[in-house]
Amino acid sequence: MALQSLDIKARSATTTPSPSVRETLKVAKLIDISTCIGCKACQVACMEWNDVRDKIGTNVGVYDNPPDLTEDSWTVMRFSEVEVQAGKLEWLIRKDGCMHCAEPGCLKACPSPGAIVQYSNGIVDFHEEHCIGCGYCITGCPFNIPRISKKDGKAYKCSLCSDRVAVGLEPACVKTCPTGAIVFGSKDDMIRHADLRIIDLKQRGYSNAGLYDPPGVGGTHVMYVLQHADMPEIYHGLPKNPTINPMVSLWKGIAKPLMSWGLGLVALAGFFHYVTVGPNEVKEEEET
């Protein structure tokens, strides 16, 4: 839920500049998968702060609970049991949720002016009051994050606690994390913090440890430290090189302007054909 703001970098379905006199520091949340213990305190903090409660579900045989993101669960711990090397099982736990892309596919796809905004601090926020429930954000998202509520037909996702961040607080999940696996600060600071973690992991034998800040979407404002940064897919299908899908680019980048201009041209062509050639009237005089 977006607040009125003076630091809007981009606004869905809007071509003129949005209020942007205020420049804010670029922020990021860093999730260190190697220190996450899967306690789900972040899930609880998220639902408490945002005051949303998911339905009590059923056990589906894995630790993921709820089994997927929903309109009420904006973050879900994804548990993957992976044999990275033969005989060496690793339990990889990834906190899933909106990545807050610098180039958000949801915002690009959204047809409703102002339903999705991106602040200059990097947070991508849904303004549900303007949401029309078309689901185009789902189509546009490279990470499969937004969910449409069955109750009100609006799309919901992690807001990176934009309301807390706006008043200088860290997101609720960060505040609650008992191991310090989730940290929050300026994006530059978070990259430096990640560098130290990666050095530590490499010393411990994780030679492919690295930062997940995918350039295909312009970088993200939620980043991961991965023990196996060469294989992000093993973390419950985290995409290796996420981009706005070519279909979405074709649809919103090429087809949209071309077709709208095309229809305008067809209308003009018709009008000027009439003006220049004139109507096609029956030539033959009616005889009796």
Place this chain on the structure above:
Amino acid sequence: MMRTDSALIQRYTCSDRVNHWVVAITFILAALSGLALFDPIFFWLTNLFGGGPWTRIVHPYIGLLMFILFIGMALRFWSSNHLTAADRQWMKQWRDVIGKHEENLPQVGKYNAGQKYVFWILVITLPLLLLTGLIMWQPWFAPYFSIGLLRLATVVHALAAFCVIALIMVHIYAAIWVKGSVRAMTRGTVTAAWAKQHHAAWHNEISKGAK
């Protein structure tokens, strides 16, 4: 008895006309609401439908209704729209068509090649729009399809809609441009002179039948 050129010829029955106009009305509503959701420069069109959410809600129902009504029209006009060698010749001479040199064109039956193409493009695109539209339909069906399919459906839906909207704009213009055509679909009749000039083969056929 001599048939006079001022005599009126029946071109469409009452049920033909009603079928055409219910499809036309639903088409215009589907096109306007669809354009509103396609490009933000058309988003203001959502005001015609009671705002963004209402536009999103009604668009698929209008589309579905249009498709069902179009089935009737497709069956009705199917047999009169077979493309012939003369039609291909007619299309080749498109300069004569838009330049009003009908005397150079092969004799046209009930429908000219342009009209036939309108028919066949609709027969192809409307099922495509229905299929892709069902895949995209929130909240009923979209959640059951993969995001890859959703993306493909969205692009195909937009492309097909563009083709069909441009086509119908040409169709409407042609009706306005060729004077005496609109009455065929509003009152059901055309003048014999109109039929002779624009659809000579059809006129001959009808005259023969009348004798």
